[in-house]
Amino acid sequence: MISDKVNFTGHDGSELAARFDRPEMPAKSVALFAHCFTCGKDIAAARRISARLAGMGIAVLRFDFTGLGHSGGEFANTHFSSNVQDLVAAARHLENSGQGPALLIGHSLGGAAVLAAANEMPSVKAVVTIGAPADPGHVIHNFGASLDEIREKGEAEVSLAGRPFTIRRGFLEDVSAVKLDAAISALKRALLVLHDPRDQTVGIENAGHIFGAAKHPKSFVTLDDADHLLSRAADAEYAADVIAAWARRYLDLVDDPAPKGAPEGIVRIAEADPQGFLQDVAAGPKHHLLADEPASYGGTDQGPTPYQFLSAGLGACTSMTIRMYARRKKWPLEAVSVDVSHDKAHAEDCAECEGKGAKIDVFKRVIHLTGDLDDEQHARLMEIADRCPVHRTLEGTIRIETEAA
Numbered sequence: 001m002i003s004d005k006v007n008f009t010g011h012d013g014s015e016l017a018a019r020f021d022r023p024e025m026p027a028k029s030v031a032l033f034a035h036c037f038t039c040g041k042d043i044a045a046a047r048r049i050s051a052r053l054a055g056m057g058i059a060v061l062r063f064d065f066t067g068l069g070h071s072g073g074e075f076a077n078t079h080f081s082s083n084v085q086d087l088v089a090a091a092r093h094l095e096n097s098g099q100g101p102a103l104l105i106g107h108s109l110g111g112a113a114v115l116a117a118a119n120e121m122p123s124v125k126a127v128v129t130i131g132a133p134a135d136p137g138h139v140i141h142n143f144g145a146s147l148d149e150i151r152e153k154g155e156a157e158v159s160l161a162g163r164p165f166t167i168r169r170g171f172l173e174d175v176s177a178v179k180l181d182a183a184i185s186a187l188k189r190a191l192l193v194l195h196d197p198r199d200q201t202v203g204i205e206n207a208g209h210i211f212g213a214a215k216h217p218k219s220f221v222t223l224d225d226a227d228h229l230l231s232r233a234a235d236a237e238y239a240a241d242v243i244a245a246w247a248r249r250y251l252d253l254v255d256d257p258a259p260k261g262a263p264e265g266i267v268r269i270a271e272a273d274p275q276g277f278l279q280d281v282a283a284g285p286k287h288h289l290l291a292d293e294p295a296s297y298g299g300t301d302q303g304p305t306p307y308q309f310l311s312a313g314l315g316a317c318t319s320m321t322i323r324m325y326a327r328r329k330k331w332p333l334e335a336v337s338v339d340v341s342h343d344k345a346h347a348e349d350c351a352e353c354e355g356k357g358a359k360i361d362v363f364k365r366v367i368h369l370t371g372d373l374d375d376e377q378h379a380r381l382m383e384i385a386d387r388c389p390v391h392r393t394l395e396g397t398i399r400i401e402t403e404a405a
Contacts, residue, residue, distance in 0.1 A: 001054040001270065008093035010066045011085035014073030017041070018063035018090070021050040024405075025268065027059035028253040031103035032090055034083070034110030035062065036131075036229065037139050038160045040069035045107060045130075045230035045239075052240030055270045055280030056288045057253065058103065063090055076155065076166035079174035080113065080136045087117040095123060102251045104128065105243065108202060108228065112136045115210070116183050126190040126250040128243050131228050133202050134209035136178045143167060184213040190250040191218040194239055201228035219246060237302075248286055276300055281309075311340040314363055317390035322367070325384045333381070334371035340364070363394070 006018040019041055031053060035046050041062040050060040065086050067075025087104075094101050100123030106114030111132025118127050133139070140147065142160060146167070149156040155168040184191075191214045195207035211220050221242050226235035265284055269291070272278040277299040279291040291306060293299030304312065315338040326333035344359045367385055369378060385391070 001051055006061065006063075006093075008063075008089060010071065010073060010089055011082050012066060012073055012077070014066050014071065016063050016066065016072070016086060016089070017070035018061055019050070020059065020061050021054040022059035023054050023057050023268075023270065025057075027054075027099070028057035029059070029102045029247075029251045030094060030099045031058050031060045031105055031247075032087065032094065032101040032114075033060050033062040034087055034104070034106040034113050035065070036108030036110055037142075038068065038075075038163070038165055039107075039110075039229075040064050042069065043107075043229065044233075045236045048230075048233060048236035049105070049240040049243070052237055052272065052280070053244055055272050055282075056240075056244045057268075057282055058244065058247070058251075059099070060105075061090060061094060061101070076168055077170075079171045080109070080116075080178055081174050083109070083113045084117045087113055088120050091117075091121045091123070102126065103243075103247050106130065106132060107230075108132060109136060109139055112178075112180060115180055115187070116178065118187055118189055119183060124189055125252075126192070126247050127187065128192045128194065128247075129207075129210060130194045130230070130239060131196065131199055131202050131223075132193075132206065132210065134180060134206040134213075136175045136180070138202060138206070139175060140172060147172075180210075181213045184210060185215065187214060192243065192246050193218070193220045194223055194242065195220075196223040196226045196228070198225075199228050217250075221246075244288060253286065273300070278302055307342045311342050311363060314338075314365065314388070314390050314394065315340040317388040318365065318367065318385050321388040322369070322381050322384055326381060329377075331377050331381075332372040333369060335368075336370070337368045339366040339368070 002022050002024055004020045004022070006020045007015050008018065010016040033046055033050060035041055035043055041064050046062050050062050053060050064071035065083050066073035066078050091101050101121065102123055102125045104114040104118055104121070104124050105128045106112065107130045111129030114127055115129065115132070118124050143150065143158050146156040146158045150167055150169055150172060155166055157164050158167050193207050193211050195204055197204045207220065211218060223235060223239060226232065230236045230239060268282045270280045272280045277293040281289040281291050290303030291309060292301055292303040293305055294301050318338045319336050322336050323333070341364045343362050343364070345362045367382065369381055
């Protein structure tokens with residue numbers, strides 16, 4: 001993943017700071033991420049979700065709203081409506097560079113903001129909310145005993161997540177006046193609602209209200225046991241996986257052109273966790289997998305190991321080859337399954353192997369054939385298994401050509 005620093009002009013002319021997280025190759029689509037109230041673009045959930053989506057081929061622009069993080073302007077002069085205007089400005093920045101956002105993602109109050117802003121962004125095809133309030137006025141409860149002071153004196157300093165913020169009466173008036181139901185009903189985009197049923201900051205009833213106000217297509221996925229900020233890496237990664245899998249149905253993901261001599265295109269592997277072994281595996285715009293190592297080897301066991309991927313290729317090709325032959329012969333093969341395991345053995349244990357004393361790779365393949373097959377048909381299908389192209393590749397001479405990008 002490449003993370004570029006980006007600046008663009010916000011709603012009041014202030015310079016807003018952003019990160020554009022993108023794949024190393026051309027992005028298949030672009031997303032715009034709106035962070036939670038008084039958070040910032042660098043909050044753990046935003047960084048993790050953005051990185052995971054970039055690994056899947058979707059570039060993400062995440063930015064600090066006016067007066068927050070590294071962005072200019074004064075937070076005290078902002079309100080919910082200004083956040084919506086900043087989002088529209090961010091989308092315009094992307095559009096001016098030829099990368100209009102197709103996906104909007106909003107976390108907490110940022111989720112309410114993307115619902116309000118989506119109809120002003122013609123390029124957007126899908127919207128995702130994470131722990132979002134159905135009513136932006138929900139944030140007022142965070143101000144507690146300072147509410148009366150804000151209303152009486154016009155402003156007050158409020159401590160939020162251990163940091164002081166000046167909240168003015170204009171903010172209360174603006175956020176109290178916003179009604180999202182009409183915007184949600186008129187969304188005309190696919191909607192995914194992600195929410196933890198036990199969210200103590202924004203109750204699950206908010207997700208129900210948003211979901212009920214929206215028209216189809218719409219989906220709801222629960223984030224069981226996640227806290228409101230998705231502070232655990234596993235929760236943020238799960239949310240990213242769900243978002244990417246869901247969004248593929250609605251985004252026009254563009255595949256990389258197949259290079260000469262590679263009719264199936266490129267399988268791209270990108271490191272997802274520099275501290276471990278987790279890898280994003282993308283095969284075209286529609287297929288995404290994870291590769292990893294077991295915890296006992298320092299991995300997080302979130303996907304098959306490289307050798308398991310190799311075994312899967314052999315097993316899948318074997319099954320397909322047998323099925324194609326039985327189908328052509330119109331034989332009564334009801335089902336086929338293949339168990340593949342990998343090990344290393346000493347060459348002297350292999351009568352046909354060269355280089356005695358060395359170790360060789362051994363793939364053990366157990367084929368299960370179900371159906372009213374006679375002995376001759378069964379034997380023939382077992383022979384056909386050895387004609388599987390991957391089998392022949394593994395048994396043949398392989399040349400691997402490597403070059404620096």
